[in-house]
Amino acid sequence: MKSPWQGRRIPLSWMLLTRQPVRLLVALAGISFAGILMFMQLGFRDGLFDASVTVHRLFDADLVLISPRSASSVRMAGFPRRRLIQTLADPSVEGVTPVHWGLMLWRNPETRRNRAILALGFNPDDPFFLDPGLAEQTGVLKQKGRILFDQLSRPEFGPIADWYNDGRVVETEIAGNRVRVEGLVSLGTSFGADGNLLTSTETFLDLMPQKSPGGIEVGLIRLQPGTDPDLAVARLQQRLPGDVTVLTKQGFIDFEQNYWKSSTSIGFIFTLGAAMGFVVGCVIVYQVLYTDVSDHLPEYATLMAMGYRISHLLGVVMREGFYLAALGYVPAYLAGQGLYWFVRDATKLPVGMDLPRAITVLVMILVMCMLSSLLAMRRLIDADPAEIF
């Protein structure tokens, strides 16, 4: 019995590709470009939706209370604080944390221009962050008029981080009140908020006197270990009046993302962009492979005339498509990484390569390449070989 190695044949698909290096490079450039296009559009889209929940993800909470009138993180409405206290009556609730949440006008201490910044106000003794490093820093907020500034905020807020790291006392005004930067944190910007700051409840209410002290925008609930959050949501929602909505943490994240996805033009445009990236990518890859197969069609017809089966030839072309996809993916992946880095650097949005997207694009390129090769072979299947010579 002969082994597969002994039964091997000439690697025709590989030869077809590599014996014409210029054509191969052009084809690879086209396929890589299609890949980069998809990486870019998908990256932007996911980046947008990820960015809108950078702050949401930091919360150490199982359930979240919000007002049903809240539309998104940039338009949070208040609800009575006692609703949060009421939830403590439920035996599965372990603890609660009230959070004030709103946009404030921050004056850039260098240019003296105002710009909206997202502020979170909470009890410094009861930080609610998952990151323990962040929780340790909040002690400094006990003094009035002190804030922690997000160093990932856009530069339009002023060179706060640089000044702070130089040891300077960084002070500026919010709504006519003097505040001092007492530390730097890393949260990240979103499409809704260009920058973030953390402060105590007291300072928050000083800065936003129009807010009623008995109202909060977000209530965080921690459940006893082993509690099913979905059941707890249903139970609490039933017990509480209609002026609050109970969400799981994931529900809170979805609430924010859905706003951007469905209620704004931004989400639509980026989804359309991702779809366009895919379509344009398909067209490019199809063109590249169709030209390649058409160019070799007489040779495939010769092989058919020699007695090779059509399935054998389809295998050759499929392998060719596979090699092209694999080879074209590598530069697309690297260029994608580079572009993500560039976008991150320029916009501070959390655009990055993640495994599901890397796999999605790889699979799409593979499918496009192999499907295009097969489509291009239709002529050979339909025609008598003699008509192609």
Place this chain on the structure above:
Amino acid sequence: MAADHDFDPVPPAVSIDTLSHSFGQGSMRRQVLENISLRINPGEVVLLTGPSGCGKTTLLTLIGALRTVQQGSVNVLGQRLNGAGRRSRQQVRRRIGMIFQGHNLLRCLTAEQNVQMGADLLPDLTYRARRNEARTWLRAVGLDDHQMGQLPHDLSGGQKQRVAIARALAAHPRLLLADEPTAALDSRTGREVVDLLKKLAREQACAVLMVTHDPRILDVADRLLQMEDGCLLPAVQ
């Protein structure tokens, strides 16, 4: 006819009965073959001549199972081609060696690999055995080891045609079809190629049908067929 067949000791390599073929539709329809009947016995070398456009190549491609038979019957190596499916036509093509006018070598493969594409069709041979087969045939058509490693691009017209012959023979065909194998060659090389073709085919007991309008090679034929306007003229000896 049927009784005749039973008494035949060896079935013919090719037997064609009242074959007609036309191209185009409606008013553009043009008859290229009309009522052709012919027989080629195993081991016979038959030359087919005639002015260009008289349907020689069409007849050849029909015998080679490269075209669908429209009218009449075509039997090649015991397989009926009229009404045959894709699979059985492919099976017949495996046992036919083809040499084309434009040699049709794969540009991306070396001479040796081209011939091995022919040898690869042989079942149950190891890679090494098929490569040796390819080398043996290339030596038989007079290429040296250096030329075997070259791409068709770097070979002369005569050398390419020799490679094409080697490729056709490497699959051990029972029938060899050659379409103007000497068209691109000068008279001396053309002569050499045709003599070689005949010698190798003889050794393999392989029937040969060669289309040509090169008068200098007519003497290699056991039998000469002439075509004109899609019809086969009465045999000349």
